Amino acid sequence: MIENALRGSKRYWTWVFFLLAVIFVGFLFYLKQYHEGLGITGLSRDVTWGFYIAQLTFLVGVAASAVMVVLPYYLHNYKAFGKITILGEFLAISSVIMCMLFVVVDIGQPSRMFNLFLHPSPNSMLFWDTVVLSGYLILNIVISIVTLGAERKGIAPPGWIRPVIVFSIPWAVSIHTVTAFLYAGLGARPFWMTAILAPRFLASAFAAGPALLILLVLLMRKITKFHVGDEPIKKLTVIVTYAMIINVFFVLMEFFTAFYSAMPEHVAHFKYMYFGLDGNANLVPWMWTSVVLSIFALVMLIVPKFRYNFKLLPVTCVAVFIGLWIDKGIGLIITGFVPSVLGEVVSYKPTFPEIMITIAIYAVGALLVTVFYKVALTVRGEVTYDRVRPLETKAVGTK
Amino acid sequence: MHNTGKIIIGLLIFLVIAAFPIWYAVAGGKTGEMPVLEKAARGENCIIDSVLMKETHMFLLDDxxxxxxxxxxxxxxxxxxxxxxxxxxxxxxxxxxxxKANFCDRCHDYLAVVPYCWDCHVDPKEFE
Amino acid sequence: MSALFALLMIIVLLLIPIIGTEVLGLNYVFGVVIPYAAIAMFLIGFVYRIVRWASSAVPFKITTTCGQQKSHPWIKSSSLEAPHNTWGVIGRMALEVLFFRSLFRNTKADLREGPKLVYGPSKWLWAAGLVFHWSFLIILLRHFRFFAEPAPFFVSGLQALDGFFQIGLPIIYLTNVAIVAAVTFLFLRRLYDPKLRYISLGSDYFALFLILSIAASGILMRYTGFRADIVDVKQLAMGLVSFHPVVPETIGVMFYIHLFFVAVLFGYFPFSKLMHMGGIFMSPTRNMANNNREERHVNPWNYPVKTHTYEEWEDEFRDVMKAAGMPLEKEK
Amino acid sequence: MAEKIISPEELAGGIDYKPKKKTWFDPTVEFRRGTWNYAAPAKNLEYLDLPNPRKWSPTDEDWKLPENWKEIILEGLRVRIKRFRSLQLFMDICVRCGACADKCHFFIGSGDPKNMPVLRAELLRSVYRKDFTMAGKLMGKMVGARELTVDVLKEWFYYFYQCTECRRCSVFCPYGIDTAEITMIGRELMNLVGINIEWICTPVANCFRTGNHLGIQPHGFADSIEFAVDELEEITGIRVDAPINKKGAEILFVAPSADYFASPHYYTLLGYLALFHEIGLDYTWSAYASEGGNFGLFHSHEMMKRLNAKIYAEAKRLGVKWILGGECGHMWRVIHQYMDTLNGPADFLEEPVSPITATKFENARNTKMVHIMEFTSDLIRNNKLKLDKSRNDHWHPTFHDSCNPARAMGLIEEPRYVIRACCNNFTEMPENTIKEQTFCCGSGAGLGTDENLEMRLRGGFPRANATKFVHERDGVNILLCICAIDKATLPPLLEYWVPGVEVGGVHEMLGNALVMKGGKPRTTDLRGEPLVGVAQAEEEKKEQEVSEDA
Amino acid sequence: MGIDRRGFMKVSGLTILGIAGGASIDGLASPQTPRKKAAEAGTRRYAMVVDLKKCHSQEGCRDCVQACHLYHNVPDFDNRKDEIKWIWKDSFHHAFHSMEHEHLEESITEGPALLLCNHCDNPPCTRVCPTKATWKREEDGIVMMDWHRCIGCRYCVVACPYGSRSFNWRDPRPHIKEVNPDFPTRTRGVVEKCTFCELRLAKGQKPACVEACKEGALIFGDLEDPESEVRKALQDRFSIRRKPELGTEPEVYYLV
Structure with missing residues (x-):
């Protein structure tokens, strides 16, 4: 199957080599970071986690969202998702690998990373996060290889795979829950000390992930022969709609709790995010962009006329995706550190090398998605390849 | 057709690679030199038998x-x-x-061993 | 059965250096004589085998084409699968030698009810083979820290990469784990798959066990109490390569076991299937270009044969041809 | 099919890939009916000056071997080891990794472990080890060495005539070990003591004498071509010219003899004739070199050379500029990989240039022989042909890559290009069964006999199964191929495994689609099948008549 | 050689094979040290008492900081971003920023507070460590760091409510003005912090900062010992701890 990724059009190879070039450049920056230390990033004693960990958080959500196609298909036998479950699983695999790469580039001593397994520490949420992410990766690799392989051979997948798939559903929820627990249990960081952090993570994930999947499917409709059909896309849009509504609802609840209680430790963070604190307002434009995009997306999603308009849908999905990316990939992690535990406002801005490394990891993800989708589409293509038209003349020509 | 020429070239390449240690030794000329360790500044005995120490000091230090x-x-x-x-x-x-330079490094350099002890631990001589 | 026999052979081989050095004290024999003999057998045997192969002719150009030939300029030819010139052949050989191209193609046939035959990719053999061979090469290159003074440039680089992860002390090399895992897989595969068990000979198991024994003795020496003093080891090695052999007193028995197994491997190499290392370069279906109709290939032993010439043929059928009004060379 | 064969389900159901015995050292073979070939008759061996002509049968206890048969074979092996590096190397470097095991169609179809390419080679290798290697002499069974006995010889006969030399195993072997080489040498060795099969020796003798496998004499050949010209006129209304032994023609055309004697090859012949007429090609047939096929390939390198010599000799005699070859598989193996080395250099010919498009066939510049797929695809590419694809709309074709063009030549895209230009409904079979991974018809290399039918059906099972897949899924109803043996042996194979799928040639499709100047509107294809539009029109007409009658 | 060698090899071999197990060389284990014996008799709980008034008496004094940083090879990056601090002075409002009431005694609130690792009884940092590279030593309550094991994930930095932990963003060595060869430096990519001078304690010395403070503003001792200086100081004066509401139970007390 993987051979299919080694054969492709000029456009395919151009894209692949472009991504490889981006990855290479990012890798050079990583080498610099490896040799000089994380000092070349914008991180500091006060803002210790930043862009890398934020991307991890966001992408765990994208990975978990595969459950939104797997669950209806396998538990509710929703046939329309049959064609895209594998795409969801491949997106999940790529996202998890990106997550792991973000962890690797974020740690100071990557050569000691196996200490995570050599000295397992069940009291640490990071340990559990490693466990659930690795498990999720293995589950999805097994599931996609087995199901796609069976499809390619034109046979039914083996019976044992179904329980594995069902098992992967709660596991998907667990990866984002545990990722939320990374933050939610820390007395030092009141911004994250909220019981709805995990639900909020899930809600935003189930909006952003399917939105990305819709974009990918629409893109494939445009540039390949692979045509998913309207029904699954519409159903995904409905999922995005509900998830987005719930997400915004949760955010409003956070606002209420912080501002009505007026506890300074809680209010300060929100102030910093949306209005600036002590003259430091570097997140403000980002967060308001996110607010505007989210409101726009909500309107587009809630009004049925706009929701099912396939011309507008990509715009809506982009708005959902970017809005939530800003919220989670920039706002959520950085704000946890501002103000600091000593009440100081120290700004953080990712540096150029840091951004290049981040882009390179996204390029790895894009490359994986490209390669995986190429394999999946070619396998699908083989099944229907060259079938110019259904044959009415079947009987003729045989004596 | 026998392709004798190509095969001979291939064989020569193989022999040159296989004989690498020999011509490397001849070219480098440093074949028989053993690392000479500086005697300990004080005392006759090491804390365990010195032969055993030579073979197993890394385990000891790790423990x-x-x-x-x-x-x-x-x-x-x-x-x-x-x-x-x-x-x-x-x-x-x-x-x-x-x-360190006249003791640890002698063998380590000879055998291309690069312990990471010295990433943190300080060679007192270096700062005297 | 043949696996058991091979295992027995290995056990016998294991006992030889133990008895030889511990009981009989033949350290010089095991430290110097046998390694020299093994290397001599290896080099001479290797060259002998290549020369023997080379002395056989390549009468025809029998390239196996695994892709599109070069014909029209507007049909994309597959220069690596059906190479059309020497560069293509070099590329094809490089893919084959470095990445096991042909094994990568491997499939598994599966017969189901219907009857229905299906084929799926089967990459395990490729993966294990590749991991094993590359690990072996890297391990061999790493050993040049013993055979060269100062250690060549590639040793430190390889050590740093191979031991990138700080696991254990001395740091565990990834290739050490990989080679054991891969060889074990290759062995279990022979046992587990009935087809493979059927085709496997004692010598197949022997080669695997031998390599596994080398890896195991090396690993025991590096990571456990069966230590050898590696300064002594290098002294011995350098003595060997500079032809001034010395046998240090304090080298442990595990080292002699390791060295003896390596010597057996080297000595056995030219007389076994392990020669595929040299053979792959000479495989006529892979190392020739698919330009048969473009470039002449000469058969050195081409000899004249009895044919049925046109004249003989026309003589035989002249009458019927004449009757049918077909053109003739001679009317009578 | 002389004898009733068990049903496909039963046959496939009995296949078990798990070897029944513990080891393969025991050479005893059961000559079960349907799995072996008749021995060659003495008269053919005599005609060809081959050793040990006699009457015998593989089922006989005594094969009437010469006294010193063992020495002959071992000496033959010794000579060939020096002559063929492939043999020497393939004897030495196999590691028994098993990658080839389930690549052989005979293994897939029979489950007989000795049909695994690795073991087929081991049959010879075991003898080689015993007599030519130190390890074999010393270690014996441990390293897989066996004594050469009569039983081993019988085992060779059984299994070297259960290999169609298709080279599929060679594609997957990490060292490129080609069982075809082993089988060829195995057969050569057996020839030395007079062990050979009728279906190879008889065509070889015929071909040597008359110029074609069936032994048809020159006037019969001419009649046959004439008959085809008549038939083509009936279908198209055009009378084409088909010169034979014409001196000074630009091109000598050589096709396998089955093209003018057998069906469905015959329709391909009609296609050639129509094409050559339409483009006004100055060419000639030859009655002397009237056989492109070369069963000598299945006999011995020497016999291959003896038969092949006719082509260059005839080209020289007729004074043509270059040679064009028709649709055939093993013929092209011989032409592409052996002809020039055997009987060249053809310095009396010119480098081939298409007289229609002026395209230089650079890849044939030395051998001076062009494959008709290269020739025709070039014509289509240069818009020299007017093709009406809809005339093939009643066909839903798939393409079977014949082993030799695919794996000994790399001729893969040219026929597909032609098919796509001629047909609307082309469908590919699954990817592991086409192109370089194509499966043999199961009857190549001289094994296409009736007495060997069971083995042929087993060997052809993978091909038939892939055809069945596209037949059931996409309604494929014709399997196109560019090989005379395929065209002869695939029909009974498909009749058994996939009823409802025909076999045809690519130039048959071309002949159907080719719009010719003059002539009458076509109502049928070359087979006489009504075309799609015509069929409908006729039905309507019939209905009308019926209603009018009423 | 003989028995000595075999015994060592055998056990050592096992040690290496059981990497995760963390077994020790029993065959060669040293005799119990006096300190170890005391530890077994009863656990200790080390604490530090900072007398803010005394501390303020010398304005701009950095004796303790310098002594600590010199002893522990703490680098000086001279920029806030890469900064590493084991013990430092910060404003009272930063140190106790939940104490919002306005009219506190100015001598206390306007002067700096001395900050260091609190060696909490219930430390959040050790809870989050995924490799047990930081842990609370049961025998004396010191929150320890194992710089060999730390992977540099900085989770502990995030979890510490007091900003007591620093990360080596860059290679510290070039930034150490004067190297103390008795103490290791750290390497880039690991977290570090105050260890209550556990090495000095093992040798029977006081923590470097305590020793350096000429004003006697720093009192160090065992809270389990009723006779200890710390216990007495806490009995005599009113003391506060940082962020008590988090339940971390800091072992650094501030006399106000």
Missing amino acids: WRDEVVREDDRWYRSMTLDSTIEKSLTRTCLGCHAS
């Missing part, structure tokens, strides 16, 4: 570091010295062997 750091167990009873000494690379080992 020491865990015992000291994690178990607060800092004292070592040396049979050969019949005394108790501190488990310390810089203070104990380099207390007798005056110089």
Whole structure:
């Protein structure tokens, strides 16, 4: 199957080599970071986690969202998702690998990373996060290889795979829950000390992930022969709609709790995010962009006329995706550190090398998605390849 | 067709690669030189039998570091010295062997061993 | 059965250096004589085998084409699968030697009810083979820290990469784990798959066990109490390569076991299937270009044969041809 | 099919890939009916000056071997080891990794472990080890060495005539070990003591004498071509010219003899004739070199050379500029990989240039022989042909890559290009069964006999199964191929495994689609099948008549 | 050689094979040290008492900081971003920023507070460590760091409510003005912090900062010992701890 990724059009190879070039450049920056230390990033004693960990958080959500196609298909036998479950699983695999790469580039001593397994520490949420992410990766690799392989051979997948798939559903929820627990249990960081952090993570994930999947499917409709059909896309849009509504609802609840209680430790963070604190307002434009995009997306999603308009849908999905990316990939992690535990406002801005490394990891993800989708589409293509038209003349020509 | 030429070239390449250590030794001329270690500044005996020490000091140091750091167990009873000494690379080992460069590095360089001890631990000589 | 026999052979081989050095004290024999003999057998045997192969002719150009030939300029030819010139052949050989191209193609046939035959990719053999061979090469190159003074440039680089992860002390090399895992897989595969068990000979198991024994003795020496003093080891090695052999006193028995197994491997190499290392370069279906109709290939032993010439043929059928009004060379 | 064969389900159901015995050292073979070939008759061996002509049968206890048969074979092996590096190397470097095991169609179809390419080679290798290697002499069974006995010889006969020399195993072997080489040498060795099969020796003798496998004499050949010209006129209304032994023609055309004697090859012949007429090609047939096929390939390198010599000799005699070859598989193996080395250099010919498009066939510049797929695809590419694809709309074709063009030549895209230009409904079979991974018809290399039918059906099972897949899924109803043996042996194979799928040639499709100047509107294809539009029109007409009658 | 060698090899071999197990060389284990014995008799709980008034008496004094940083080879980056601090002075409002009431005694609130690792009884940092590279030593309550094991994930930095932990963003060595060869430096990519001078304690010395403070503003001792200086100081004066509401139970007390 993987051979299919080694054969492709000029456009395919151009894209692949472009991504490889981006990855290479990012890798050079990583080498610099490896040799000089994380000092070349914008991180500091006060803002210790930043862009890398934020991307991890966001992408765990994208990975978990595969459950939104797997669950209806396998538990509710929703046939329309049959064609895209594998795409969801491949997106999940790529996202998890990106997550792991973000962890690797974020740690100071990557050569000691196996200490995570050599000295397992069940009291640490990071340990559990490693466990659930690795498990999720293995589950999805097994599931996609087995199901796609069976499809390619034109046979039914083996019976044992179904329980594995069902098992992967709660596991998907667990990866984002545990990722939320990374933050939610820390007395030092009141911004994250909220019981709805995990639900909020899930809600935003189930909006952003399917939105990305819709974009990918629409893109494939445009540039390949692979045509998913309207029904699954519409159903995904409905999922995005509900998830987005719930997400915004949760955010409003956070606002209420912080501002009505007026506890300074809680209010300060929100102030910093949306209005600036002590003259430091570097997140403000980002967060308001996110607010505007989210409101726009909500309107587009809630009004049925706009929701099912396939011309507008990509715009809506982009708005959902970017809005939530800003919220989670920039706002959520950085704000946890501002103000600091000593009440100081120290700004953080990712540096150029840091951004290049981040882009390179996204390029790895894009490359994986490209390669995986190429394999999946070619396998699908083989099944229907060259079938110019259904044959009415079947009987003729045989004596 | 036999392709004799190509095969001979291939064989020669193989033999040149296979004989690498020999011509490398001839070219480098440093074949028989063994690393010469600086004698310990004080004392006759090491804390364990010196042959054993040569072969297994890395295990000893690895055990020491865990015992000291994690178990607060800092004292070592040396049979050969019949005394108790501190488990310390810089203070104990380099207390007798005056110089990392003339002791540790000699063998390590000879055998291309690059221990990461010195990423953190300090060679006292370097700062005198 | 043949696996058991091979295992027995290995055990016998294991006992030889133990008895030889521990009981009989033949350290010089095991430290110097046998390694020299093994290397001599290896080099001479290797060259002999290649020369023997080379002395056989390549009468025809029998390239196996695994892709599109070069014909029209507007049909994309597959220069690596059906190479059309020497560069293509070099590329094809490089893919084959470095990445096991042909094994990568491997499939598994599966017969189901219907009857229905299906084929799926089967990459395990490729993966294990590749991991094993590359690990072996890297391990071999790493050993040049013993055979060269100062250690060549590639040693430190390889050590740093191979031991990138700080696991254990001395740091565990990834290739050490990989080679054991891969060879074990290759062995279990022979046992587990009935087809493979059927085709496997004692010598197949022997080669695997031998390599596994080398890896195991090396690993025991590096990571456990069966230490050898590696300064002594290098002294011995350098003595060997500079032809001034010395046998240090304090080298442990595990080292002699390791060295003896390596010597057996080297000595056995030219007389076994392990020669595929040299053979792959000479495989006529892979190392020739698919330009048969473009470039002449000469058969050195081409000899004249009896044919049925046109004249003989026309003589035989002249009458009927004449009757049918077909053109003739001679009317009578 | 002389004898009733068990049903496909039963046959496939009995296949078990798990070897029944513990080891393969025992050479005893059961000559079960349907799995072996008749021995060659003495008269053919005599005609060809081959050793040990006699009457015998493989089922006989005594094969009437010469006294010193063992020495002959071992000496033959010794000579060939020096002559063929492939043999020497393939004897030495196999590691028994098993990658080839389930690549052989005979293994897939029979489950007989000795049909695994690795073991087929081991049959010879075991003898080689015993007599030519130190390890074999010393270690014996441990390293897989066996004594050469009569039983081993019988085993060779059984299994070297259960290999169609298709080279599929060679594609997957990490060292490129080609069982075809082993089988060829195995057969050569057996020839030395007079062990050979009728279906190879008889065509070889015929071909040597008359110029074609069936032994048809020159006037019969001419009649046959004439008949085809008549038939083509009936279908198209155009009378084409088909010169034979014409001196000074630009091109000598050589096709396998089955093209003018057998069906469905015959329709391909009609296609050639129509094409050559339409483009006004100055060419000639030859009655002397009237056989492109070369069963000598299945006999011995020497016999291959003896038969092949006719082509260059005839080209020289007729004074043509270059040679064009028709649709055939093993013929092209011989032409592409052996002809020039055997009987060249053809310095009396010119480098081939298409007289229609002026395209230089650079890839044939030395051998001076062009494959008709290269020739025709070039014509289509240069818009020299007017093709009406809809005339093939009643066909839903798939393409079977014949082993030799695919794996000994790399001729993969040219026929597909032609098919796509001629047909609307082309469908590919699954990817592991086409192109370089194509499966043999199961009857190549001289094994296409009736007495060997069971083995042929087993060997053809993978091909038939892939055809069945596209037949059931996409309604494929014709399997196109460019090989005379395929065209002869695939029909009974498909009749058994996939009823409802025909077999045809690519130039048959071309002949159907080719719009010719003059002539009458076509109502049928070359087979006489009504075309799609015509069929409908006729039905309507019939209905009308019926209603009018009423 | 003989028995000595075999015994060592055998056990050592096992040690290496059981990497995760963390077994020690029993065959060669040293005799129990006096300190170890005391630890077994009863656990200790080390604490530090900072007398803010005394501390303020010398304006701009950095004796303790310098002594600590010199002893522990703490680098000086001279920029806030890469900064590493084991013990430092910060404003009272930063140190106790939940104490919002306005009219506190100015001598206390306007002067700096001395900050260091609190060696909490219930430390959040050790809870989050995924490799047990930081842990609370049961025998004396010191929150320890194992710089050999730390992977540099900085989770502990995030979890510490007091900003007591620093990360080596860059290679510290070039930034150490004067190297103390008795103490290791750290390497880039690991977290570090105050260890209550556990090495000095093992040798029977006081923590470097305590020793350096000429004003006697720093009092160090065992809270389990009723006779200890710390216990007495806490009995005599009113003391506060940082962020008590988090339940971390800091062992650094501030006399106000």
